[in-house]
Amino acid sequence: MEERNKIRLGISVGDLNGIGCEVALKTFEDSRMLEFCTPVFFASNKTISFQKNSFKSAINFNSVKDATQIVHGKLNVVNVWKETPNIEFGQATEISGSYAIKSLKASVNALKKNEIDVLVTAPINKNNVQSEEFNFPGHTDFLAKELQGQSLMFMVTEGLRVGLLTDHIAVKDVAKAITTKLIGDKVRTMMLSLKMDFGIRRPKIALLGINPHSGDNGTIGNEDQEILQPAIDKLFKEGHLVYGPYSADSFFGSNSHQKFDAVLAAYHDQGLIPFKTLSFGKGVNYTAGLSHVRTSPDHGTAYEIAGQGKADFSSFKEAVFTALDIFKKRQEYKELTQNPLQKQSTKKSA
Structure with a gap:
């Protein structure tokens, strides 16, 4: 060069x-x-x-x-x-x-x-x-x-990309911070980043649930059914390949993340604990959307x-x-x- x-x-x-x-x-x-x-x-x-x-x-x-x-x-x-x-x-x-x-x-x-x-x-x-x-x-x-821009905390390494809906906020504030608008903004930011920054022409995104087992049909909280699912359905109708919400406890252990170009976690530790475990110290924090x-x-x-x-x-x-x-x-x-x-x-x- x-x-x-x-x-x-x-x-x-x-x-x-x-x-x-x-x-x-x-x-x-x-x-x-x-x-x-x-x-x-x-x-x-x-x-x-x-x-x-x-x-x-x-x-x-x-x-x-x-x-x-x-x-x-x-x-x-x-x-x-x-x-x-x-x-x-x-x-x-x-x-x-x-x-x-x-x-x-x-x-x-x-x-x-x-x-x-x-x-x-x-x-x-x-x-x-x-x-x-x-x-x-x-x-x-x-x-x-x-x-x-609409920033997105995006953890990336070879074969794994994890973004966050909410990042540095207290766990007690997570559920009320997640709105249909926030989900739409973060998914669109992630989609554009995957195309523009990583060269993926038709990205597929998985969205993790907020509650254990994604709420178990409302048994453990109703945010997944009342906020996440409608937002995902709306984005999918717009032409975005976004799926979920998936139960976070088994998602990475079953290697389900390998079926997607990126994963959008609901909160900081839900995304960063598996990411840092799998990236073995070679992960990178990228601020997408800027x-x-x-x-x-x-x-x-x-x-x-x-x-x-x-x-x-x-x-x-x-x-x-x-x-x-x-x-x-x-x-x-x-x-x-x-x-x-x-x-x-x-x-x-x-």
Whole structure:
């Protein structure tokens, strides 16, 4: 791939006291990764130097003032801050949370300005990032606001894709949060993502029930019969291949997920427990439905091993490759769906 055509991959470094910088740096210690993309860390040269020295990494990087100055063929670090923040590995501090958000906001700003092409976010701590400037449950809600669209938390790995109807809300609030409109919005977002981001022409989606055994015909709650089933029937009549609701307890164990291109779970743990069990640490969290591509590893800050050089970077590396693949798929989809009359017009004017 020619240097000027390489995908510019932005990286927000996450919580500085966690394993975010470690897994990101380990991913690009293999110089062959630079053949696939140009990585751009949003932090500071002092911060990245401290992190790489902590893990005895020999990786070199190019320091720049902003993303317009990046050099292809090298790992680039955009200097978002000049000061040297105090790093205390394994500790959830207000300082580490504030710098995680500085990195995130700078990278998203560069993404919106098309100075980078895709974004991979390292893990944050949802508690220590909260402030007057950042009042979101996590990455997904913030990105939905900044990058416009109907977002969908979409966990993906080879042979398995699991999306969530509701994500970071309390279990006691799940049933009342699920509405016919929400189901329709999430299914349509997932359908478009499967076509545009994964190249699946006629996607099939399975929807999991809210209650045990999908309510057992109303014996264990009536939400599945009164909300989920009518919504599924309506979507199917619209031409969407969506089926269910299926009883979640046996769905994955019986390998029923293999019959579908994606599964839509009712709530966070219903989808993520089987996903993380089956993906063996190579899963990727993708935020579908936005104007730009964002992925992240499927793990958290892992304070318990932070600073020890023990972190497994497999999921972060998968997040990088997934972002690159989706970016290319979106370009192909755009070319395929471009108005033929516009193409003819362009040729004539040329």
